[in-house]
Amino acid sequence: MIKLCGFALSNYYNKVKFVLLEHEIPFEEETVLASQDEAVLAHSPLGKVPFLITEHGSLCESQAILEYLAACYPERAIFSRDPWQAAKEREMILLVDVQLELIARNLYKQAFFGGTVTDATKGRVEKLLTRHICGFKRLAQFGPYLRGDTFGVADFSGFVHLPLVGLATQQVYGRDFLLDAGVNWKRYWTIINARPAAQRVTADRKAYMDATRKT
Known part of the structure; x- marks a missing residue:
């Protein structure tokens, strides 16, 4: 299962969370604040949120995450098929x-x-x-x-x-x-x-x- 990391005050975190919920994609949440701590930088090079933890590794930037989800779940038609x-x-x-x-x-x-x-x-x-x-x-x-x-x-x-x-x-x-x-x-x-x-x-x-x- 994928894990969405960030916090609920972040609009970009909420952008990704909204997509996951709307398209009924299973996920877990972990509260993580933007930080320059090594624990965060290991997943997000600039220390920003949100980032996603997947079986393949970590992925940051909300739009890249959406593109990944769209590719992994083509049946959800996150983007138009046209x-x-x-x-x-x-x-x-x-x-x-x-x-x-x-x-x-x-x-x-x-x-x-x-x-x-x-x-x-x-x-x-x-x-x-x-x-x-x-x-x-x-x-x-x-x-x-x-x-x-x-x-x-x-x-x-x-x-x-x-x-x-x-x-x-x-x-x-x-x-x-x-x-x-x-x-x-x-x-x-x-x-x-x-x-x-x-x-x-x-x-x-x-x-x-x-x-x-x-x-």
């Missing part, structure tokens, strides 16, 4: 993961962890996100899912990342860049969270946060 549609799904995932979340991540220190970011960082992030959200709107369909009327693999990224982009910009700039641009991520999140697998991810994340506050 090559063009599968490529478009990967395109959307990269846009959400890299062009939105990774940029917004520069704000998390101030938005969620009580720190501050420089004015230069704020200016750079605002410029990039403004342009990238426009590009995202050209590609996303919200019909009600990111790629139309069918739930798909890109929605795993959308579900865990879009709220963070919206909330981080609201906290740092006083306005939600996504909502201001007409991207109603709150409605989208509510629709996705109706799925049992998403509800499990949400509940486990909340339980982790509650437990962390008590310690």
Whole structure:
């Protein structure tokens, strides 16, 4: 059985966990924090989470993990069976993961962890996100899912990342860049969270946060 290592506050951990639950792939969980300890670096070269422990060894980076799962469980059809549609799904995932979340991540220190970011960082992030959200709107369909009327693999990224982009910009700039641009991520999140697998991810994340506050 594969083991998913990370912690329930990590959006990338939750991206992989959502996939595993949604497609009913057996797995175990082990709570592991991002670290430079050798025990973590032995599985994840940069000390990041999530990573997967398999019979073949360890694998890190959430998208690489998804590709591995898709190859190991072709009957689950994690990606579309149509090559063009599968490529478009990967395109959307990269846009959400890299062009939105990774940029917004520069704000998390101030938005969620009580720190501050420089004015230069704020200016750079605002410029990039403004342009990238426009590009995202050209590609996303919200019909009600990111790629139309069918739930798909890109929605795993959308579900865990879009709220963070919206909330981080609201906290740092006083306005939600996504909502201001007409991207109603709150409605989208509510629709996705109706799925049992998403509800499990949400509940486990909340339980982790509650437990962390008590310690």
